[in-house]
Amino acid sequence: MNISQKESPEKYLTSLLETVRKVTDKDEGCPWLVERMSHEALAHYLIEEAYETVETIENKESEKTLDELGDVLLQVLLHSKIAENNGRFTLTDVMKNLSEKIIRRHPHVFEEGSSKIDLDTIVAEWEEIKKKERAEDKPKSWQSEVSHHYPATLQAKKIGKKARLINFDWESPQEVFEQIKSEIKEVEESLLLDSKSSDFSHTKEEIGDVYFALAQLCRHLDFDPEVTAFLGNIKFCKRMDKMHELAKVTSLKGKSKEELERLWCEAKKQL
Numbered sequence: 001m002n003i004s005q006k007e008s009p010e011k012y013l014t015s016l017l018e019t020v021r022k023v024t025d026k027d028e029g030c031p032w033l034v035e036r037m038s039h040e041a042l043a044h045y046l047i048e049e050a051y052e053t054v055e056t057i058e059n060k061e062s063e064k065t066l067d068e069l070g071d072v073l074l075q076v077l078l079h080s081k082i083a084e085n086n087g088r089f090t091l092t093d094v095m096k097n098l099s100e101k102i103i104r105r106h107p108h109v110f111e112e113g114s115s116k117i118d119l120d121t122i123v124a125e126w127e128e129i130k131k132k133e134r135a136e137d138k139p140k141s142w143q144s145e146v147s148h149h150y151p152a153t154l155q156a157k158k159i160g161k162k163a164r165l166i167n168f169d170w171e172s173p174q175e176v177f178e179q180i181k182s183e184i185k186e187v188e189e190s191l192l193l194d195s196k197s198s199d200f201s202h203t204k205e206e207i208g209d210v211y212f213a214l215a216q217l218c219r220h221l222d223f224d225p226e227v228t229a230f231l232g233n234i235k236f237c238k239r240m241d242k243m244h245e246l247a248k249v250t251s252l253k254g255k256s257k258e259e260l261e262r263l264w265c266e267a268k269k270q271l
Helices: 009-023 031-035 039-058 062-085 091-105 119-135 152-165 173-197 201-220 225-247 257-270
Strands: none
Touching: 009 062, 039 062, 039 225, 062 091, 091 119, 152 201, 152 225, 173 201, 201 225, 225 257
């Protein structure tokens, strides 16, 4: 991978914008993309590209990260182009707004006469600035505060951070873990009761409490709950692939439970 240390990014931004303009042109562009040039049609691609980028970062695959970041940037350019076509805003507005936000939220860096401050002060200052920004908006209910387009684990993280602002939070990861154990106990009890009626609606509710508590534990440990869950999925899939490799087959269907368990234990030793 060649690192372009001396080349101007402005040169390539101009070229990239012209490329995006051409590929989205109604008459000369890509029909597949032109048909999907709306925020709603492209929204899920932005989420997918972000997740794929996270995966390459976790796997320390620099060249793939470079490629995936390009895909994320493309989504930003496409959504900016859509907004421009609708007369709402342009990429220039996006960049100008971002620059102003960065400066506004980092007075310790950009204000004249500012000096080095400790991390705790920076975080407190950051929260105060965001609080002032929110005060300019119409007050929202707790339910409307968190976008329903977020994955549930990210919603839980944001809800937990909001609760922390009013000092309604656990003091330590250990306290959250105790809550998780309590919630799991309630799942066990509700599962036993619901089994008698075959109505597991209460168990479903209790499992939701476990998910929420797990997300709060991630927050207290400064883990992103969605990334943590995502990595758990990837880890499971890698072990399943290892099981196929160990068994030297393309399908594990038909294997006994005992054989599958043996392969799983062996895969866990290696991954």
